[in-house]
Amino acid sequence: MIDPVIASRLQFALTTIVHIIFPVMSMGLAPFLIYFTWKEIRTQEQVYEQLRVFWTKIFAISFVVGTVTGIVLEFEFGTNFAAFATAAGELFGGPLAIEGMMAFMLEATFLGIFVFGRDEVGDRLYMLSSIFVGLGTWLSAVWILIANSWMQTPRGFEVARESGQPVISLVDPIAAYANPRFPWMYIHMQNAAVLSVALFITGVAAYYVWTNRDTRFWRKTMKVGLAVLLVTAPFQAIHGDAYGRHVAETQPKKFAAMEAQYDTESSVGLKLLAFPTSLEDVIDPHAENLFVVELPFVASILASGGDPGAQITGLDDIPGESPPVAIVFWAFRAMVGLGMWFILLAFWGGYRWLRGELFEDDLLAKALVGSSVLGIVTVELGWIVTEVGRQPWVIQGVMKTHAGVSAGLTGAEALATLAGFVGVYTALLVLYWYVVVRLIREEAPTRPPALERDTPGREEVVPNDD
Amino acid sequence: MTDPIVATTLGLGDGPLFGLPLARLWFALVFAVFGTFLFLDGFDFGVGALFATRDDAHEREQLLAAIGPFWDGNEVWLVVFGGMLFAVFPEVYAALFSRHYLLMFAILAALILRGLAPEMYEQRHDDAWQRRWGQAFVVGSITAPFFLGVFAGNWLFGVTGVASPASVLVGLAVVALTVVDGAAYLGLKTRGDVRLETRALGHLAQVAYLILAVAALVAGSRSASHVTLLSLPTLGLVGLTVLLAGVHVLAGRADQYYLAFAAVAAQVYGLVALVAILLYPQIDPATGLTVTAAVVSTLPLNLSTIGAGVLLPLVVSYFVVLYSAFSGPVEEQDAYA
Numbered sequence: 001m002i003d004p005v006i007a008s009r010l011q012f013a014l015t016t017i018v019h020i021i022f023p024v025m026s027m028g029l030a031p032f033l034i035y036f037t038w039k040e041i042r043t044q045e046q047v048y049e050q051l052r053v054f055w056t057k058i059f060a061i062s063f064v065v066g067t068v069t070g071i072v073l074e075f076e077f078g079t080n081f082a083a084f085a086t087a088a089g090e091l092f093g094g095p096l097a098i099e100g101m102m103a104f105m106l107e108a109t110f111l112g113i114f115v116f117g118r119d120e121v122g123d124r125l126y127m128l129s130s131i132f133v134g135l136g137t138w139l140s141a142v143w144i145l146i147a148n149s150w151m152q153t154p155r156g157f158e159v160a161r162e163s164g165q166p167v168i169s170l171v172d173p174i175a176a177y178a179n180p181r182f183p184w185m186y187i188h189m190q191n192a193a194v195l196s197v198a199l200f201i202t203g204v205a206a207y208y209v210w211t212n213r214d215t216r217f218w219r220k221t222m223k224v225g226l227a228v229l230l231v232t233a234p235f236q237a238i239h240g241d242a243y244g245r246h247v248a249e250t251q252p253k254k255f256a257a258m259e260a261q262y263d264t265e266s267s268v269g270l271k272l273l274a275f276p277t278s279l280e281d282v283i284d285p286h287a288e289n290l291f292v293v294e295l296p297f298v299a300s301i302l303a304s305g306g307d308p309g310a311q312i313t314g315l316d317d318i319p320g321e322s323p324p325v326a327i328v329f330w331a332f333r334a335m336v337g338l339g340m341w342f343i344l345l346a347f348w349g350g351y352r353w354l355r356g357e358l359f360e361d362d363l364l365a366k367a368l369v370g371s372s373v374l375g376i377v378t379v380e381l382g383w384i385v386t387e388v389g390r391q392p393w394v395i396q397g398v399m400k401t402h403a404g405v406s407a408g409l410t411g412a413e414a415l416a417t418l419a420g421f422v423g424v425y426t427a428l429l430v431l432y433w434y435v436v437v438r439l440i441r442e443e444a445p446t447r448p449p450a451l452e453r454d455t456p457g458r459e460e461v462v463p464n465d466d
Numbered sequence: 467m468t469d470p471i472v473a474t475t476l477g478l479g480d481g482p483l484f485g486l487p488l489a490r491l492w493f494a495l496v497f498a499v500f501g502t503f504l505f506l507d508g509f510d511f512g513v514g515a516l517f518a519t520r521d522d523a524h525e526r527e528q529l530l531a532a533i534g535p536f537w538d539g540n541e542v543w544l545v546v547f548g549g550m551l552f553a554v555f556p557e558v559y560a561a562l563f564s565r566h567y568l569l570m571f572a573i574l575a576a577l578i579l580r581g582l583a584p585e586m587y588e589q590r591h592d593d594a595w596q597r598r599w600g601q602a603f604v605v606g607s608i609t610a611p612f613f614l615g616v617f618a619g620n621w622l623f624g625v626t627g628v629a630s631p632a633s634v635l636v637g638l639a640v641v642a643l644t645v646v647d648g649a650a651y652l653g654l655k656t657r658g659d660v661r662l663e664t665r666a667l668g669h670l671a672q673v674a675y676l677i678l679a680v681a682a683l684v685a686g687s688r689s690a691s692h693v694t695l696l697s698l699p700t701l702g703l704v705g706l707t708v709l710l711a712g713v714h715v716l717a718g719r720a721d722q723y724y725l726a727f728a729a730v731a732a733q734v735y736g737l738v739a740l741v742a743i744l745l746y747p748q749i750d751p752a753t754g755l756t757v758t759a760a761v762v763s764t765l766p767l768n769l770s771t772i773g774a775g776v777l778l779p780l781v782v783s784y785f786v787v788l789y790s791a792f793s794g795p796v797e798e799q800d801a802y803a
Contacts, residue, residue: 061585067538068581072574074548078563079570085563089556090762094770097549100542101777108542109784112535113791121791170766173478406564417571424578431582435589 005402007414008080011421015072016387017380018425022066022432024379026107027141027190028197029059030134032224033114037130041123047220050445054217055201057439060115065432067108069425080414084394084404087166091157091176092147099143107136141189149181151395152386153250159398166399180250184243185386191239192382195232196375199342201225202349203372204440210365217445219359222368226349226358233342240339241302247389248303248312251396254389256315257328259299260285263314269294270302274333285329323391327384335381338374345371479765488771489761492554493749494742495774499550501738503543504614504640505647505731510537512648514580514607515641516664517600525660526600530584531796532655539788541581546781553770555760558750565752566620568628573613580606608641615640619682622741623690624751632689635682642678643734645671650714650730653723655795669715676711679737680704692751693744703740707733 033055040048074096077085085092110132113121117129156176160167170176202225208218248255256262259271273293276282281290297308304310315322345367352358394401482488510533520526552559563570583603587596618640619625619633629637649668653661683704687695694700710729717725749757761767 061589063538064581064585067541068578071545071548071577074545074552075563075570075574077552078548078559079567080564082560082564085552085560086557089552089559090766093549093553093556093559093762094766094773097546097553097770098773098777100546100549101774101781104542104545105539105777105781105784109539109781109788111538112788116535117791125787125791169763170769171479173765173769406560406567408564409567413567416568420571420575424575428578428582431586435586438589 001411002415002418004409004411004414005405007411007418008405008409009401011080011414011418012073012076013387014418014421014425015069015076016383018429019066019069019073020379020383021376021429022062022069023137023140024193024196024376025062025200026059026066027137028193028195028200029055029062030137031194032197032201032228033059034130034134035224037127041127047216050217051220051224054439054444056115057443058436060111061432061435061439063107063111065428069428079417080406080409081394081404082406082409083165084399087399087404088168088395091150091168091170094170095143095147095150095177099140103136103139103143105136106132107140110136138190141193142186145185145189146177146179146182149179149185150176151393152185152390153179153181154395154398155179166403168395168398181246184246187239188236188243188382189379191232191236192375192379194228195236195342196379198225198228198232199345199368199375200372202229203368203370206365206368208444209359210362210369222358223353226346226353229342229346230350233339233346237339237343240336244302245305251390252313253315253318253320253322254328254385255303256313256318257323257325257389258332258385259312260290260325260329261312261314262286262316264311264317265314266300266311267297267309268299268303268312269296270298271333283326285326321392323389328389331381331384331388335378335385338378338381341371342375342378478768479763482764483768483771486771488767489758492550492761492767492770493746493757496547496550496554497738497742498735499543499547501735503540503547504611504644504738505734506540506543507537508611508644508647508734509533509651510540510648511580511607511611511641511644512646513652514583514603514648515645516648516652516667517607518604519663519667520660523596526596528656528660528796529652530587532652534584535788535792537584539785541577544577550770550774554762554767555749555757556762558755558760561750561753561755562617562621565626566617566628569613569617569620573610573617576606576610576613578606579603580610582606607644611640611644612637618741619686622744622751623686623693626752630685630689632682632685635678635685639675639678639682640737642671642675643737646675646714647730647734650718650723650727653718654727657795665718669718672711672714675733676708679707690751692748699743700740703736703743707736710736 033052036048036052036055039045040052077092110129113125113129114133118126121129154176156170156172156174157168158171160169201221205218205222205225208215209222244255244258247258259268260274261268269292271290271292271294274285274290276285276290300310300312301308303312315325348364349358349368352361352364358364390396392400392402394404513529513533517526517529520529548559579602583599583606587599587603590596615637616629616633619636620629622636623630623632625633646668649664649671652664653668656664683693683695683700687693710733714726714729714733717723717729745751747756747758749755749760762770
């Protein structure tokens, strides 16, 4: 029978990886919806109403799936990580409770008005509802990331031992919750969410503009998406650099694993492209065994904040267990690589836009379509770097992950729920994908003109179509 | 370690806020929040169960429209309950959830099904698709309160296995109560046949609830040492429930739908209050842990109190705005989205 610790960790990884897709969609869509609602009310233009109605449908389904998968995560702390929940509940439970009351409630109640209430409430309350829904999604991330950042760089607590188990008490709430990691994580996450959704809506729009060059709705979507992409993509890279420096200072093991740096060296270059020269090194990459295209001195500059000769401490020279280097190393490479691609894509689109040829470049359209879900993939990779990179710790330097698992949990129970989640979450993903694609194909307010002539009313096209 | 000077200056770690008995207040608050969840999402569950009795596509749309704008918000009360229990009684949260491991995942599966179903139902307008998701909605709406009731029963009776006969009876009683709740709610939100027919079903469910609740108490007080049937609070609350059940049925017959709904709401809170009273002073009978022993230390307790004190009134105000925006019955032509 499987080890309950391994099964619990796999289950938590699976449920988080699937869950994060939906909050990314709702956090990223929220500012777009606020903008569309505002423009709709201000200009009375039909296209903004269409944009608001259509993207609200995607938002609503993302919110529902995000809610049901999010409740799972809250429960898992109690079911699978009871030892962690008991030891750290005093610090960790508070932010979760506040998240529910402050953020989730705001989002869920005003979503009722936002989705159902366009004709029930006045413009002012309706506008306010869109803002509250957005605020709710963003505040949710505040409290979740306060809790998570405390696990990465814990402060403001004391540890005692009771019959071998750690008991962590809150001593200084400001140190604990105004955690040094929090602003880094929060800005990186929120920008990533908006960037991901900008890529998604630009990609979807590009497909329709490319296949049918006469739709105002999709042209508008593409422009709004690209404008946001132009701001968020470069910003993410600039911010990511500075965030990396913070990681080097506070979690040197994670930073060394990101660069596969086993030995302590000075004047280390940043590996732009790196792949192993032998197959063995794919699963255990070592910086010295890689074929590398690098920017000389840049890793040292990044880690130190300006000194090209700075030393980077290697994994072998930091006491304690290392995280699984290969996962962290490759996830980090892929995240940065995709981030660079997004900047290129944004500038390419921006250049075409400036030349007045945005809708004429087929290659750009294909690139945008192909990149539409890559933003979300990149968010996943970023979280893998963050969460795998801090292993073996559940609370950095305080409590190991395996020590946090529920004591009475049996392998059979853990395996049963893990298998259940593999089935249910696969079905959820398929269903979500199906519904989103179907909404885009069937419910978007524009159709190719030829089709529109054949079937004047949308209502006649939609029912009984299968 | 950092210098705890800020916290000390604020004095939040020195003693309970305003000298209040915070452990007991939080015990009451956690159950009040659970009661609010059971009352609000309870009528969503009940509408889901009653969905099975409506064949007409148009009437089904009306039932979905009746809960459409509200159920997301209603369900969040469960998340808040979980968060509060975690924040203030983490040991209890961890012990209860890990002890009833498979049951918790059964609750989650039911909630996933119930949460997805109405949204999915509206995604396509063909019969096969809507029949499937309609069934999923019914199954999720019945199993979610059932498993939640079994969980509450296990908690109250200190059951350490999967379930006991008494906790299964609690589960069934909770299902009956949510049907009562849903029917009373539809009394406010619908008109015509739907209203009259669900009202009759609600009255039947009311009788079933009384029988099941008393049976659960009898079965529970035989198996669990800490539950005594013949105590003043138990008998008082049972008597009050019978009285409220009478009010509910009579008010329904007299077309006094608000009064009927209020009588149902009072029964839901009454049930949750009964559980809390029977537990107290313990909070986890399976381990004998008491409320005062299980509570977190003074500083986080004070912080949670300030947080809840500021935020809960705000949350209530959101619900007032939401429910008044969609007050009155759903129109005949109203659909879900």
